[in-house]
Amino acid sequence: MSSAVLDVLWEDRDVRFDISPQQMKMRPGEVLIDCLESVEDTKGNNGDRGKLLITNLRIIWRSLSLPRVNLSVGYNCVINITTRTANSKLRGQTEALYILTKCNNTRFEFIFTNVVPGSPRLFTSVIAVHRAYETSKMYRDLKLRSALIQNKQLRLLPQEQIYDKVNGVWNLSSDQRSIKMRDSKFGLALVIESSQQSGGYVLGFKIDPVEKLQEAVKEINSLHKVYSANPIFGVDYEMEEKPQPLEDVTVEQVQDDVEIEADEHTDAFVAYFADENKQHDREPVFSEELGLAIEKLKDGFTLQGLWEVMT
Template sequence: MPAGTYIWHDREIRFDTANKNLENRKGEYIIDNINSVEDTKGNNGDRGTLVATNLRILWISHKNPRFNLSIGFNTVLTITIKKAKSKLRGSIIKDNQLQLLPFEQVSNNIHDVWNLSSEQGNLGQFYITNCRVVWHANLAQNFNVSVPYMQIKSVREILSLFGIFSVNPIFGVDFVQEEDMPSLEQLKVARVDDDVEIVDDDTQMAFAAYYADGAEQTDREITFNEDIGLACESLPDGWTMQSLWKG
């Protein structure tokens, strides 16, 4: 059977099919189309166009037509229609500001709050007012939730999440360095050995006595010294052999 005559449109379900497969085949015509329809099963948060033909139902994403869905009527078992008022995607945020209700006042605004309702979690902003709590995602403001206090049954702290935070807590101490501080290796000074020799004062005084006396170019009288048992020059006034020996 030639490829152009094979009819699969009402018998198959195709995901992200080529654009040519989204076109109407011969004998197929559009019955109705609806804009801003969200595929909450496979493309949550992505709006698209829902097209109903006499053979199938098509859903095509507004942002990227490659994301699409073709459902043949022969594959449909049941169809359920119900009215629902979404509380998770209301227009409560405008220009990054919470749309306040009459007599409503914002008590606190907390940034970087995780919504762990899904497996991967979403980072967003948390508002506390006098009548409700509001959270919305940072990347998609239409992904939000508003919970009035009248509908809250209980509030509790999840200790496991607190334990994760306590591993690497933020103590609120912040500082800014005016200039880069040198490292410890840069502050080290190489050790240099001094060439200065430390001389005892007493020895220096004994030598000074000889040098000062030698400048006069005179010889003293030779006398026998009983302390050392030798003959030597007589000592200057104020000096003894014992003091010279100790010096």
């Protein structure tokens, strides 16, 4: 199979900071739904005007002054979306969009403020597209023992089609998506291996005679290859006004003529960290660097690193 077929889907399942231009490009099946020209990243870059791109898989924010400063927030990581008042350097006290996420057991909070007064699109677009994503998970997830049959008929998803029906198939699956033939205790069988992110299942099926098995393997592989070239992710939402193509709303990133010492650099995600398990302030300690008492820093954090994030 081609590398595109085996490419791991991360766009909707990850939160990434300062991604490369390549990672910002739309993957096969990803479409740009809306583009807001003036949005402030109030949580991590307060006072910095940026562009917010809303796709069917994620939200992308990028700074207009420093394009290498950006965010990619996958919808599968979103826990909650609310609107609350925030203190924006560009708008002052104003209503903003709060997005709480969880990725790799770490919670991040993002706050976006629309710099254009009187425009509700920031709220309506993000909330509506995320809702469309939440109600279409059958397109993207592997479900075992789900309600697929209604009135003795297969319940097809919108845009789903039946290409063939193969009778007399035995399910040999163990509790363990490449498609191939493999020997089993039942003889030669069709084996479908799912990706680790979908559970890493091994699904086995017995089809007789062997000629019919070979035809089924060939057809499934062919359909999988065609589908992977332009997947249907199921997020059906369209704006009345079509956004510009992504290539027209992005600019080429210029490599900064600056060297960054990796050991001294604090990861960008620190600014978005949502420490919801913190019940009370940590004990005060004396900081020789500042000459006063401060709340004890969490392990792995330094004053210099926090200062670099805030500035």
